[in-house]
Amino acid sequence: MVNNAAKTRRTWMFIFLAVGLLGFGFYINQLMNGLVVTGMYNSVSWGLYIITFAFLVGLSAGGLIVSSSAYVLKIEKLKSVAPVGIVVAVACIIGAAAMIMADVGHPERVLNIVFGGRYTSPIAWDFLVISIYLCIGLYECWIFFSKKWRGETEEKRERVLARAAIFSLPIALLVHSITAWIFGLQVGKPYWDTALMAPIFISSAVVSGIGVLLIIAYLGRKAGIPGLDQENVGTLAKILIGFVILDLFLLFCDLFTLVYSGGTVQAEAALMILTGKFAPLLWIELIVGMAVPLFILSNKATNRSPGWLAVAGFLVMAAVFLKRINIILPGFMVLNIADQPGVSTGRFVQSSGQFFEAGKSSFTAMTAYAPTLNEIAITVGVLSLVALIITYGVGLVMNIDPHSSKAAVAGKQRALGGKNLTSGAAE
Known part of the structure; x- marks a missing residue:
């Protein structure tokens, strides 16, 4: 069975x-x-790349929050889930960085943040905290998977992981808060300018992070991924219920506050989500991505089935992706300058001569955006990279021998003639 699982894993990696x-x-x-x-273009400068970036940062933060909480909050049931959580965290933060590379056009432009960035800008803060976040994630992966640490006692490993979690949990919360502040601190985009942006991002991050763990648990059910057994999956499902409800509450508070005032740019953008062009995405998110998973998770006939839990995980992940669309794009759709000729599109239009473009203008008072084939292909490629890293990482998790630490301790004690027994060996 294990060999078949390894072959399947290699096939998917290919x-x-x-x-x-x-x-x-x-x-x-x-x-x-x-x-x-x-x-x-000028009026819509962030599109599918940044939407996916925000989504992957959320997945990453959700995975690290779950794994770090096990040690910081001493949730024993989640400790065995931590290796899978850290794999998801590292894979998704690498994918998020790749989306930034795609969005800036030329990868060397990222160096402008290092050598010429203003560290009063949330973008510079995000660059710094994501770099720290990745280093912490790789450090925890080293502790979980390296041969050096496999030979140490379980007690020592847990002490080191607990110390690392004290730093990684605040960093996980901070990385998504700062990503939210990139939007929330822009007074030029009133729809984004809300104090609820960071809490919304964090709650949906945990939702999507647990969602991907439920999917991994289902896909690896035959091989038996350590930490994702029926009991731990049930614990994750209960946590997911709470965060889905919190996410719904924060969304209601945000939209209700914006719409109730009326007559503002924020209200116009919110109405675009409730009844306008983005309304289908909102109602799919609420009904298919929130209400249906809540029914699956709370119904005794379905919440014990790995297949149904994986469906719930996929639906909440889709809901979070739709939420990212409804957060980012409406902020561009309502222009603060409504007077003609509007704002520059950044595109030169030939007004006469051989290449005259009739009916075209370099200015627009209305905005629209649709991703091109190039954007979609690059985004799918990055998501495949994330899936590749997660698949490889799950293989490392499955190679963890839960008895390796005790065996190593026993070997050391035999070499010492049974003297100076540690608590780990005695156990």
């Missing part, structure tokens, strides 16, 4: 690698031709 390389080919095309191959 598929993810192939899709990732295809996406990289589209990225090369973007490097050669510039961001003109995307659907973004």
Whole structure:
């Protein structure tokens, strides 16, 4: 069974690698031709790349919050889930960084943050905290999976992981808070300018992070992924119920506050979500992505089934992705300058001569956005990279021998003639 699982895992890794390389080919095309191959322009400067970036940061933060809480809050049941959680955290933060590389156009422009960035800017804060976050995640992976630490006592490993979790849990909360502040501190976009942005991002991060763990538990059910047994999955499901309800409450508070005042730019953007062009996404999020998973998670006939729990996990992840769309794009759709000719599109229009473009203008009072094939291909390629890293990481988790630490201690004690027994060996 294990051999079959390993073969299946390698097959999926090969598929993810192939899709990732295809996406990289589209990225090369973007490097050669510039961001003109995307659907973004002056009025909508953030599109699918930043939506996916925010989504992956949420998945990553959710995974690390779950794994770190086990040690900081001393939740014993979640300690065995921590290795999978940290794998998800590292994979998704790498994917988030890749989306930033795609969005800036040229990767070397990221160095502008290092050498010329203003550290009063949330973007600079985000760059710094994501770098620290990745280092902490890789450090915890080293503790979980390296041969050096496998030979140590379980007690020592837990002490080190507990100390690391004291730093990683605040960093996980901070990385998503700062990502939210990139939007929430922009007074030029009134729809984003709300104190609830960070709590909304954090609650949905935990929702999506637990969702991906439920999917991994189902996909690896035959091989038996350590930490994702029926009991721990049940605990994750209960936590998920609480955070889905919290997420719904924060969403209601935000939209109700914006709409109730009326007559403002914020209210116009909120109405666009409730009854306008983004309304289908909202109602799919609420009904399919929130109400249905709550029914699955709270119904005794379904909440014990790994398949149904995986469905709930997928639906809440989809709901969080739709939420990211409804947070980011409406902020661009309502312009603060409504007078003609509007705002510049950033595109030169030939007004006469051989290349005259009738009916076209360099200005617009209305905005619209749709991702191009190039954007979609690059995004799918990055998501495949994330899936590749998670699949490889799950293989490392499955190779963890829960008895290796005790065996190592016993071996040391035999070498010492049974003297100076540690608490781990005595246990």
